[in-house]
Amino acid sequence: MTQELDLTPAPRVLQMLGEINLEQWRCLAELIDNSIDGFIDAARAGAPIAQPEIAVSIPTADTEAARVSVKDNGPGMSLETLENALRAGWSGNDPLSKLGLFGMGFNIATARLGIVTEVWTSRRGDPEQVGVRIDLEELRASGNYKVPRQTRPKSNHEDHGTEIVVTRLKPEQRAYLARANNRTTIKKHLAKTYSALLSNSEAGAIRLTLGGARVTPLRPCVWDASRSIELPDGTMVSAVEQFDVALAPRRYCEHCMRTLTSDQEHCPTGSAHCAIVETPRRVKGWVGIQRYLDKTDFGIDFIRNGRKIEIGSKDLFIWSDGETQEVEYPIDDPRSRGRFVGEIHLDHCQVSYTKNRFERDDPAWNEMVRVVRGEGPLRPNTARQKGFDGNQSPLYKLFQAFRRTSPQGKNGLWSRIMVVQDNDRAQQMAGLFASADADYLTDERWWQLVEEQDAKILGDTPGAGDGAGIPPGFIGGDANPEDPVSGDGGVPPSGEQPPTASLPAPEPPPVRRPIFELTRKYIHPTYRAEFDVEAFSVDPTDPQLPAGQPWAVRLDNVATRTYSYLVDTAHDVFRSSTMTPLDALLVDLTYRTIEFLRGHSQDATPASVLADFRAEYCGDTRLDEQEIIALAGNILSDICRSVAGLIDGQSAEAMYEELTDREKEGIARRMAGRGVADPRALILDGRFWDYADGGTVRRLFIRHPELFLDGKYWEDAYAVLDFGAPEVTNDAKAATVARYDAYLGDAIWLADQTPADLARASRDTVIRATCSLRLLRPDVAV
Known part of the structure; x- marks a missing residue:
């Protein structure tokens, strides 16, 4: 006997969806996505909405009457489409090019916010609005999903659009939404998330308001793309590196919503409903540098169909060989501040069901990584040591040019790295940029500060x-050739003689x-x-x-x-x-x-x-003990990491044998602590210096100053010195070595201190040691 089993999930499932942790602004974004999809559908159908607008309302007071609403003037939905849209798990028939299409995201967002959700929709020409009221507690009590259709009349049959209203908000949600600071945070997130769609989409510019105030797109505050520098090898690097790379098309199953691998002819699900299409794929976008530094406000935004799924991601700044991970940026700033930003469009990569993360196990993700940052590490020495060479990816180039936040060398220029020394001032100006102050929309104000900093270094x-600023015709200025009485003794055109006396010339402005x-x-x-x-x-x-x-x-x-x-x-x-x-x-x-x-x-x-x-x-002149210690450690680490590249053909193994047993033991301990599997290989190619300490590299410098001087790491002359008398030449060389040995001694002393130790040290001692840190910066790109 055949018996059917009813597998319809209990209404309790909808309430459980509300337990999924989704930030409040992401809940609103899920509902906004559906409105944007409606506008884009209308535009693709040849009936675009003239002035597309989405109005979001959230509570301003923590009361039981608090409500959330998202209303648009989109094309509206038929009753059948509305029914499908509210069904958990439904995702329409075009998941590749849409943002939301209700379904799972709608159910998670509304259940997360409150207990009761109403949806009202109508199309142009419909005599009434149709709607539905979803009360999660009533559904649970009734044990089924059936809800009645509702209608209400329209005052104007030409009106169209959809409104979603969530009431009986959960206490913690209405308390959060009612706080003014949180509303500001939500607005900022929405401004970032929809920055591209609000100003330019298939449906045109979309107006989004929150509580009646317009949400304006929040653009990145980056240096102008026309600004660039030249690397030592002649490569030009722009402050904004753009890319647009076509990838091989892939097959996609619209029913199962999965991308097939290159060797799969058919969907492995094998369902009769599978529908395979071939999808074009591109990775496009840009990476660049902000006009200010920040400890958290930097990173890459990843975008799908115009909406930012991940904002400020730092994942592309991490190198992984499959077993270990190393943060590669920022590693040169003593305060761990960064400024690399970017926007990457990745429409063909899968995202999580909460739409807050791209799926890292999707092959499309790794393809994007190869396009944007290349195969190997961003650090050039590490890349060469690991067998990676020839990286010309956008992020790699940006890293070579702008990884540092202070100039290299004793006379390094800030314009070479595009950094404003007074970062507090740069951030203040960034706030004016964000508020659309016309004087700060371009990077000119920032660049003026950079030029002033360079002028101090150059003594200009x-x-x-x-005669700068002196008007023509005055002493020290240029005569005006069109002035008939301009100091050249000329005669006015009328033939009259010039007056024998004239009023004294006014004083030039200061x-x-x-x-x-x-x-x-x-x-x-x-x-x-x-x-x-x-x-x-x-x-x-x-x-x-x-x-x-x-x-x-x-x-x-x-x-x-x-x-x-x-x-x-x-x-x-x-x-x-x-x-x-x-x-x-x-x-x-x-x-x-x-x-x-x-x-x-x-x-x-x-x-x-x-x-x-x-x-x-x-702040920039403050003697911050923790920052000074971190800077000393970074400078010593930089010198150690550079040694492998400075050896230049000499026997790395012979140099290792020069070390004392204690130095070798220290290197071995650091290798073991960092999980090195083959220490012998590092010894043979010189990479063991990455694991040396400051004292070891200081003693290497004393034994082999020729590795570092004469423009190899520092510009000061050593091997090329020749004063004609061997004794004088040797004394000059010894003086140079002694000077750098003192600098290294200061750096090692600082790195070995605790903040409490430095706080007890004399001010003059700390100032002298911090000056040594600047003198130890490399004079050449290493």
């Missing part, structure tokens, strides 16, 4: 002298050179006194600079409260290692803050106010 004073590094808004962190300052380097004769004084701060614009800071940077007071133009400005702002607070605050003293200002704006 931009804009000084040479020459003022902007100091972009100091031009900013200064806000006291405690008392919130604000000073919008425009800084200028001026000559001692500037009429608004009191005679003999090094600086002056003037309130130039009362309406905007803008101050001019005029400073004679050549004044004797600044010929000091402890007094800079920034120090002078903060002293002046301290005085003004005290005046501003007079009679209002008993706690404000010049000492406390200045200390707060310096803590806020002098």
Whole structure:
């Protein structure tokens, strides 16, 4: 006897979907995806929506009446489509080119937010809206999924669109959504996630609002693609490296929603419903560098059909050989800050059912990795040691050019690595960029700071002298050839003789050179006194600079409260290692803050106010013990890692035998600690130096200074020195070795300290040792 079994899942399953951990903004994104798909469907069908718009509403108060709604003016759905859309697991018939199509994502998102969900939809020309009300508790009590269709009249038959309303929100969800800070976070996530679709999609520009406020696309704050540098081998690297690579098409089963491997002719499921199609595939996008550094705000965004699935992923910065993983970026910044960003479109790779991650076991993922970062490590020495060569991938090139966050060598230029030294200032400007301030949309303000930094290193004073800023016709300026009385003794066209006497020429305006590094808004962190300052380097004769004084701060614009800071940077007071133009400005702002607070605050003293200002704006000169120790360790590690490449044909094994037993034991312990399987191979090719400590490499330098000097790692001459007398030449060589030996000794001392040790050390000792760190940076790319 044949007997049928009812395998319909219990309604409790829907409630269990709500237990899946999905962030609140991702819940909203699932519902927004469905609206976007509707707009794109309409455009592909030749009936685009004129002004596509999605309005999202979330609660502003934690009350039982709180609700979430997502409403669009899309094409709407028929009753049959609506029924399919609400069925758990349904995903439409075009999963490759759509974002959502309701189904599982819809059920997870709505069940995560609340107990009751209503969906209302209508098409243009329909006389009424059709809808459905899903009450998870009622479904569970009834034991089935059957819910009645509902209708309501339309005031205008031409109206169209869909609205999803979630009520009886879960207590923890409504409490989260009601907080103002969380609403700001949600808006920021949506601005990033839909940055491409909101400004340009198949359906045109889509307007998205949250609580009535427009969500504007949040674009990456990167250096302009036209800025580039040249690597030592002649390779040009742009600040933004773009790519668009066509891959071989693959077969895809639309029924099973799986990509077939290249050797599979048919879907392995073998179902009669399998439908195999061939799909074109591309990996396109860009990788580039931000105009600021951050400990967390960097990484690659991965995009599927226009929506960002992963934001700020660091996975491409990790090298894995299948057994071990090593973080390759950022490794050169003492504060572990990064700036590599990018956007990669990967439409043909599978994503998780919660749409928060691309599936790493999909072959398409590894194909993308090979296109974007290549086969081997990003670190060139490590790549060569492991047998990888010839990498020209976009991320590899970016790494070679911009991995560092401070210049190499004693006279390295910031423009070579495109870094603003005052990162706090760079981040502040990035905030103005994010708020669409017109003055900060291009990278020009950042580049002005970089040029100022280079000018300090080169000893240049931009804009000084040479008659700069003097109008034509004045002493020191160019005569105007079109002026009939221009100092050339000419006669006016009328034939009249020029007057024998003339009014004295007006004084030329003072020459003022902007100091972009100091031009900013200064806000006291405690008392919130604000000073919008425009800084200028001026000559001692500037009429608004009191005679003999090094600086002056003037309130130039009362309406905007803008101050001019005029400073004679050549004044004797600044010929000091402890007094800079920034120090002078903060002293002046301290005085003004005290005046501003007079009679209002008993706690404000010049000492406390200045200390707060310096803590806020002098971070780069702060002697941070933890950062100094980390920097010393990084510099010593860099030198150790470079040795294998500096040996240049010499016997690595013979150099290993020069080591003492204690040094060999230390290297062996580090190899064992890092899981090295074949230490002998590392000894033979010189890679054992990667596992040496600072003391070992210091002693190597003393034995073989020729490996490091004469432009191989540091520029200073050694082997090429020749003063004609052997004794003088040897003394000069010994002096060079002694100098670098002292630098290395300082670095080793710093690396061996704890933050508490450095805090107890004398300030002069720490300053001297940190100066040695700068002098140990390589003068050439290694």
